[in-house]
Amino acid sequence: MIIFDRVTITYPDAHQPAVRDVNLRVLEGELALMVGRTGSGKSTLLRAVNGLVPHFTGGLLEGRVTVDGRDTRTHPPRELADVVGLVPQDPMSSFVTDTVEEELAYGMESLGIGPQTMRRRVEDTLDLLGLADLRHRALLSLSGGQRQRTAIGSVLTTHPAVLVLDEPTSALDPGAAEEVLAAVQRLVLDLGLTVLMAEHRLERVVHYADRVIVLEGDGTVTSGEPAEMFVNAPVAPPVVQLGRHMGWDPLPLSVRDARRDAAPWRAALRTQQDTNPQAGSAGLMAPTASQAATGEVVVKTEKTVVRYGDFTALSGVSVQVRRGEVVAIMGRNGAGKSTLLNALVGLVVPSGGSVGIGADLANPKGMRGHELLKRVGLVPQEAGDMLYAQTVADECAEADKDSHATPGTARALLERIAPGIDDETHPRDLSEGQRLALVLAVVLTAKPPVVLLDEPTRGLDYPGKATFAAVLHGLADEGHAIVMATHDVELVAESATRVVVMADGEIVADGSTEDVVVSSPMFAPQVSKVMRPSPLLTVEAAVAEMQRVGRE
Numbered sequence: 126m127i128i129f130d131r132v133t134i135t136y137p138d139a140h141q142p143a144v145r146d147v148n149l150r151v152l153e154g155e156l157a158l159m160v161g162r163t164g165s166g167k168s169t170l171l172r173a174v175n176g177l178v179p180h181f182t183g184g185l186l187e188g189r190v191t192v193d194g195r196d197t198r199t200h201p202p203r204e205l206a207d208v209v210g211l212v213p214q215d216p217m218s219s220f221v222t223d224t225v226e227e228e229l230a231y232g233m234e235s236l237g238i239g240p241q242t243m244r245r246r247v248e249d250t251l252d253l254l255g256l257a258d259l260r261h262r263a264l265l266s267l268s269g270g271q272r273q274r275t276a277i278g279s280v281l282t283t284h285p286a287v288l289v290l291d292e293p294t295s296a297l298d299p300g301a302a303e304e305v306l307a308a309v310q311r312l313v314l315d316l317g318l319t320v321l322m323a324e325h326r327l328e329r330v331v332h333y334a335d336r337v338i339v340l341e342g343d344g345t346v347t348s349g350e351p352a353e354m355f356v357n358a359p360v361a362p363p364v365v366q367l368g369r370h371m372g373w374d375p376l377p378l379s380v381r382d383a384r385r386d387a388a389p390w391r392a393a394l395r396t397q398q399d400t401n402p403q404a405g406s407a408g409l410m411a412p413t414a415s416q417a418a419t420g421e422v423v424v425k426t427e428k429t430v431v432r433y434g435d436f437t438a439l440s441g442v443s444v445q446v447r448r449g450e451v452v453a454i455m456g457r458n459g460a461g462k463s464t465l466l467n468a469l470v471g472l473v474v475p476s477g478g479s480v481g482i483g484a485d486l487a488n489p490k491g492m493r494g495h496e497l498l499k500r501v502g503l504v505p506q507e508a509g510d511m512l513y514a515q516t517v518a519d520e521c522a523e524a525d526k527d528s529h530a531t532p533g534t535a536r537a538l539l540e541r542i543a544p545g546i547d548d549e550t551h552p553r554d555l556s557e558g559q560r561l562a563l564v565l566a567v568v569l570t571a572k573p574p575v576v577l578l579d580e581p582t583r584g585l586d587y588p589g590k591a592t593f594a595a596v597l598h599g600l601a602d603e604g605h606a607i608v609m610a611t612h613d614v615e616l617v618a619e620s621a622t623r624v625v626v627m628a629d630g631e632i633v634a635d636g637s638t639e640d641v642v643v644s645s646p647m648f649a650p651q652v653s654k655v656m657r658p659s660p661l662l663t664v665e666a667a668v669a670e671m672q673r674v675g676r677e
Contacts, residue, residue, distance in 0.1 A: 126287060126319045127151040127174060132188035134169055134178060143169040145344030147188070154317040156310065156333055158324065161340030162359050163586045164556040167323040168214070170346070171289050174321060175209040176202040193286055207236055210280030211289040214557065214584065215507065216272040225275050226260040232283040250278040253308050255301070266433065269296035269506050269580060270458030274305060281312070290322040294329050295583045296506070298457045298612045299647050302329050325586050328362035328615065328651050332379040352376050360586045363615060363651040363664050370668045383655040390671045394659045397674060420448030423574045423606045424469060425486050430477035431464050438464040440630040441478065448574060451597055451607040453617040453638070455648055456627035462610035463506070465627070466577045469608070470503045483574055498528055501575040502568035506583070508561045509553065518548035520563060528571035539566035542596055557584020565596070576600060578609035582616050594620040617642060618650035618662035638662065
């Protein structure tokens with residue numbers, strides 16, 4: 126169905142090809158998963174399938190890409206639209222209408238599909254992706270996850286033979302991600318749909334894959350059976366990392382497989398706990414971030430209410446955060462996480478209750494920019510929206526100026542978070558992870574006591590997330606309070622000292638990371654599921670415990 130024949134792609138002004146001499150076949154009815162480090166060329170290959178590369182990006186394409194027999198060199202994207210459906214990383218970039226229902230119908234209108242067929246497909250897709258209650262909602266009013274599902278639905282309604290997905294679950298909560306991926310798998314199994322997918326949250330998707338395509342980072346690409354390819358893949362989900370450390374063969378690709386491999390170790394841990402309750406995982410189950418819970422309160426909401434018209438986004442939320450804490454706000458899409466962060470920075474005005482931010486717990490409403498910067502910094506879901514200069518150096522210089530910081534402060538922070546970025550690079554040319562690092566450096570230049578992060582790991586691979594978690598640990602140790610809204614359970618396991626779970630605009634759980642996530646099938650990380658009932662959250666903690674038990 127998809128054939129890459131000796132394909133090399135070089136962008137304009139690039140010093141080396143993005144991908145080099147790629148030979149690849151994806152068969153009809155296969156779900157192929159593309160993995161690799163951030164910036165390794167995954168999006169380039171995806172966009173080559175529907176002709177965006179090189180027809181819109183420019184550059185040189187050597188070799189041949191064919192989809193269902195059509196050569197993308199001679200067939201531009203408009204002539205592939207009935208065969209290939211592409212869902213990009215940023216769903217808003219693909220929207221052309223105002224409401225969910227209109228967006229689902231637009232692609233079919235463009236292809237000239239009849240009204241009766243359109244109506245039936247819209248209804249089927251609304252049910253398939255759980256969008257029925259949102260059909261009349263404005264796209265701008267949707268949460269990030271709801272937008273992601275709408276973008277996928279707008280492509281599915283055209284019934285393409287090939288579905289290309291670029292990080293389809295990055296903005297989805299674990300439950301919604303499972304629903305979307307299960308729906309995609311049904312289309313693969315029942316209708317023979319061919320799916321090519323790039324995803325960084327491999328723990329969600331690897332067990333669905335028929336084929337894994339590995340981009341090594343030097344332009345080379347290899348593919349094969351999932352278990353075979355993950356032996357040396359540059360990125361891997363936690364269960365695979367655990368299997369590598371423990372030498373399990375074959376490598377586990379799912380929690381079920383890993384639990385079978387770990388059964389003797391779980392039994393040994395349980396026996397040891399029964400005979401010596403003081404031994405075991407004390408100190409290993411918690412993240413290594415600062416555990417300070419005695420610092421001064423720098424975030425305080427009391428019975429805060431936020432309404433959007435007739436819709437209540439926050440319903441009497443009361444929460445406090447102290448310096449040194451890393452607090453993860455979790456919950457399904459639309460639970461009110463982003464609204465809470467926006468209320469803390471003054472982007473939305475509560476209709477009831479109060480909000481206090483900074484050491485003086487001042488109300489952010491109407492606060493001038495420089496006053497707000499001294500108290501709180503927000504990194505939004507779309508971090509690139511905060512970047513407007515022409516080069517990285519200019520962004521850093523403006524950050525120093527706005528924060529009245531010593532020249533070079535922002536650049537030094539960026540080098541610490543993401544070393545090696547060229548000063549003359551345009552911010553829009555950075556990878557998702559690099560843009561996040563730049564925005565974080567800009568925000569931190571003002572040294573706000575409170576740092577707010579909204580889905581901060583979109584576009585970050587596992588090594589990138591590990592670096593990011595280390596940055597969070599350092600910020601907490603320096604006395605910053607970190608509040609992040611996230612669906613990334615693995616990041617929470619690595620970095621959060623406390624978890625607040627929201628549902629329908631209310632707080633339903635608030636406690637230490639291990640207490641909240643271990644007890645929740647929805648928000649538990651993979652290692653926790655593998656090692657249950659031992660409260661271990663990370664690969665490092667589980668390996669250390671199993672090695673310790675093995676020595677005793």
